[in-house]
Amino acid sequence: MTYPFHAARRPGSNISPVTFARCAVALAALTALAASATPDDAPFANPARIDTVRPAAIEGNWTAMKMPDGGRTAFASLSYLMAFDDDWGFGPGFYGTAKGNYGGIFTVGFTGQRRWRLSSNTHLAASLYVGAGGGLSSQRMSFGGGLMLRPEISLRTEHGAWYTGVGLSQIRFPSGNVKSGVGLAFTMGRAMDFVSFSPEDAGRQGRAGRRAGIGFDEIALTGGIEKPSAGSRTRGGRAYTGRVGKAGADMRQYIADGSWWGFEAAGAAQGGVDGYMEVLGQIGQDWALFGTPRLRMGGQLAGGLGGGGDVDTGNGWLLRAGPTLRWITPWGPTLRLDGGYTYAPSGAYRAPFLRAVLAMPLDRTPTLIGDDPGGTVREQQLGISVMRLPRVRFKDGREEAVSHLAVNMSRELSRHTYGAAQAGSAAVGSAGAYSFGLFGLGVQSNPLWGNLRLGAEWLVGAAGGGGIKVGGGAVTQAELWAQWQPAERLRLRAGLGQFRTLRSDDQSAPLTHLQLNYAFGALQR
Numbered sequence: 099m100t101y102p103f104h105a106a107r108r109p110g111s112n113i114s115p116v117t118f119a120r121c122a123v124a125l126a127a128l129t130a131l132a133a134s135a136t137p138d139d140a141p142f143a144n145p146a147r148i149d150t151v152r153p154a155a156i157e158g159n160w161t162a163m164k165m166p167d168g169g170r171t172a173f174a175s176l177s178y179l180m181a182f183d184d185d186w187g188f189g190p191g192f193y194g195t196a197k198g199n200y201g202g203i204f205t206v207g208f209t210g211q212r213r214w215r216l217s218s219n220t221h222l223a224a225s226l227y228v229g230a231g232g233g234l235s236s237q238r239m240s241f242g243g244g245l246m247l248r249p250e251i252s253l254r255t256e257h258g259a260w261y262t263g264v265g266l267s268q269i270r271f272p273s274g275n276v277k278s279g280v281g282l283a284f285t286m287g288r289a290m291d292f293v294s295f296s297p298e299d300a301g302r303q304g305r306a307g308r309r310a311g312i313g314f315d316e317i318a319l320t321g322g323i324e325k326p327s328a329g330s331r332t333r334g335g336r337a338y339t340g341r342v343g344k345a346g347a348d349m350r351q352y353i354a355d356g357s358w359w360g361f362e363a364a365g366a367a368q369g370g371v372d373g374y375m376e377v378l379g380q381i382g383q384d385w386a387l388f389g390t391p392r393l394r395m396g397g398q399l400a401g402g403l404g405g406g407g408d409v410d411t412g413n414g415w416l417l418r419a420g421p422t423l424r425w426i427t428p429w430g431p432t433l434r435l436d437g438g439y440t441y442a443p444s445g446a447y448r449a450p451f452l453r454a455v456l457a458m459p460l461d462r463t464p465t466l467i468g469d470d471p472g473g474t475v476r477e478q479q480l481g482i483s484v485m486r487l488p489r490v491r492f493k494d495g496r497e498e499a500v501s502h503l504a505v506n507m508s509r510e511l512s513r514h515t516y517g518a519a520q521a522g523s524a525a526v527g528s529a530g531a532y533s534f535g536l537f538g539l540g541v542q543s544n545p546l547w548g549n550l551r552l553g554a555e556w557l558v559g560a561a562g563g564g565g566i567k568v569g570g571g572a573v574t575q576a577e578l579w580a581q582w583q584p585a586e587r588l589r590l591r592a593g594l595g596q597f598r599t600l601r602s603d604d605q606s607a608p609l610t611h612l613q614l615n616y617a618f619g620a621l622q623r
Contacts, residue, residue, distance in 0.1 A: 146304035146475050149296040149619065153181040154189075157287035161248070161267050163278030165200065167238040171413075172197035173269060174403065176377075177209050177227075178312065180292045187211045190480070190505040192377060193229065193246070193269075194403035194414060201414025201445060202405020204375050204533060205231030205246045206505055206521050208482050219256040223263070225249070230503040231523035232271065232531035233373070233406050233563060234333075241530030242273025244523050244564065245503070252285055259289045274530055295619025297477045297587060301513055304621055305472040309461045311620035312480070314349040316432065317460055317519075319537060320364060321345045322453025324440060331446035332408045342449070343368025343570070345560050347519065347537060348380070352462070356384045356394060363521065365535055365560035365571065371407030372562025372571035375533055376416060378402030384424055392426040398436070405445075406531070406563055412444030420451070432457040458517070460509070462623060473623035476510040479589055481615030483520060487597060487607045490529065493567045500566070501526035506613060508540070509620070516540045518555055524564055532564025536575055549583035558600065569602035577611060589615040 157179055162172040177191030188210050195203040207229020214222045227248040232241030252265020263285035270277040293310045309315070322345075326338035346364025353359065359381045366374035384396025400418040405411040420438015427433065434455035441448050483504040490500045504522025511517060518540050524532040540555030555577055562571045577595030584590060591613040598606040 145472055146295055146299040146302040146619070148293055148306055148308075148310070149299070150294050152292040152294075153187075153289065154292040155179045155187070155287045155289050157191075157285060159250075159267075159283050159285045160196075161269060161278070161283045162197070162281060163269055165198075165239060166275045166277075167236065169198050169200065171195045171200040171203075173203075175227075179209060179211055185212055185214075187213070190482075191227065191229075193227070193231075193248070194377065195233075195405075196403055196414050198413055199444075200234060201403070201411035201442070202373075202375070202407070202409065203231070203233035203414075203531075204377070204403070204406070204523070205229035205244075206523055206533070207246065207503060208505065216253075221254050221256070221261075222251070223254060223265075224251045228503075229523070230525035231533055232274070232276075235531055235564075239276060240274040241271045241276055243501075243526040243528060244271070244530035244532065245273060245525040246271050250283055252283065254285065254287075256289075261285075261287050261289070263287075271530065273526075295475045295621075297617040297619050299475040299619050300477040300510060302475050303472055304475040304619070306621055309351075311461070311478055311618060313351060313461075314360065315352050315358075315459065315461045316350045316360075316457045317517075318348050318350070318432075318434070318455050318457035319345075320348060320362070320436075320453050320455045321367075322436070322451055323368075324449040324451040326447065326449045329446060330448055331410050333410045334408065341369055342366060342371055342374070344374075344451075344453070345572070346376075346535065348455075350380075350457075356386075356396065358382050362400065363535065365533070366407050366562060367560040367572040368570040370570065371409055372560075372568050373531065373533070373564070374405070374407030374409050374562070375535075376402065376404030378404070378416060378418060380418075382422060384422060392428070394424045394426070395421065396424075397421050398438075404442070406533075410446040411442040412446075415443055417441045417443065418451075430459055432459075459623065461621060473621040475619045476622045477617055478507070478509045478620045479615040479617045480505075480507050481589070481613055482506070483522065483611060483613045484525075485522075485612075486610045489607050490527075491567045491605055491607075492529075492565045494565065498527055498529075500524050500529045500532070502534070504534075506615070508615075511622075513544070514541055516542060516555075518557060520557065520559075524566075529564035529566050532562070532566045534561035534573065535559045536573070542581075545583075551581045551583075552579070553581065554578050567599075567604040569599045569604045572600040573605070574598060574600050575609070577609070579611070583617075587617050589613070589617050591615065 174196040175193045179187040179189040211225040250267035252263040254263030267283035330338040345367040348362035350360035378400040380400040382398030384394040404416040485502040503525040508518040536557035536559035538557035542553035577593040579593030581591040593611040
């Protein structure tokens, strides 16, 4: 049997084809300096080439269910899956409610998937999603510690690169009372490639002629404010006053000159709505101003899911539109100023917004290999994290242990510095619906004693929900870690650190942290 998108092979044969605090913007300025430093790498002799092309897919599904309080909702999801071998795939994803009056229930986690080829255009898939999160808890509806399981078996039909499917699935939170019966689930996906260099090529000059890694050209930190309009209300019917501070991140792929698509995620970091979270897809276009291609103005549209923090977003769907001003600096990073309007069609939330953005280049629109000026290969890691906080303070005054499950990503900026991001939720304890997003910088040693590295990192971001006391939502996390490399592309990391609120003394807790990561090489251009 073979994986429906073919097996991973090496070149030489026929190859088959979240939410963060405003102060992170200052931290990201250090990232810009590190990324723009003079490379410490070898000259462009004998450049590294693409090492592996693996099949991958972006997959979404829709699962209807009945909630314990008698209402009906549906979970919409988006996952990124990469082939591990001929039969198995894995990758990160998120689920959010998109029907009924349940906007704001989110989980983040990983999916493992086994596929069987049935014919030239059909395959059978069995999946298990393990995530963490929740939201809108009440006496009749509990997410327990926040752990979510979703098994599924489905039959898919392929239409070129696209495929659709129908199957049976179940959503359950084992430590709470939220559980669906076995019901129908609908799937749509698109096959693509995951192209990478060997992580052993890190520090070498390389050429690709195509995008490497997860395929995005830019990652950005965002921080801004929204001013809810007079018609905005809490879920309890109270009018909003004041402002809502948000912080987060977005990722873009540019498909033509000034045209892009991507994803954005943000959470509340100020304004008394800690626990609010949003995840949206976006498209946009801008044009050069005054004949200067580096200064550009245009507009963007976004749509997705949001809620939590007592914000009334109805069934969870959000729409957003507005102008954008972009300056591409000569040394690499991009500065943006975005404005516009956020609207919840089925809820009582409407707000103009303004945000500042600092974007870092990851890749760019592909060119022919002969025209590609290349860049420096940097190691990037994508994986899963488990964090244990033995002493967490809740709003009702109690202190309990809480365990978190998170998706994490990191990318080297130089041999000894890297950028890192985490997005996750509580999974064990009694803090179901607590979620967080963190972004920051780290330093690392050269390999010591074989495959061992030592390092440290500092992250800042937004968090809230689940009854945990986090002030306005701005938080920080610092950690010392040791990493072992059991195989070329696997990394196992253990760390000790401290988690605390940034603008108050509401929270300060030690933490232990385990990560399992998949490493690959991508170009820094």
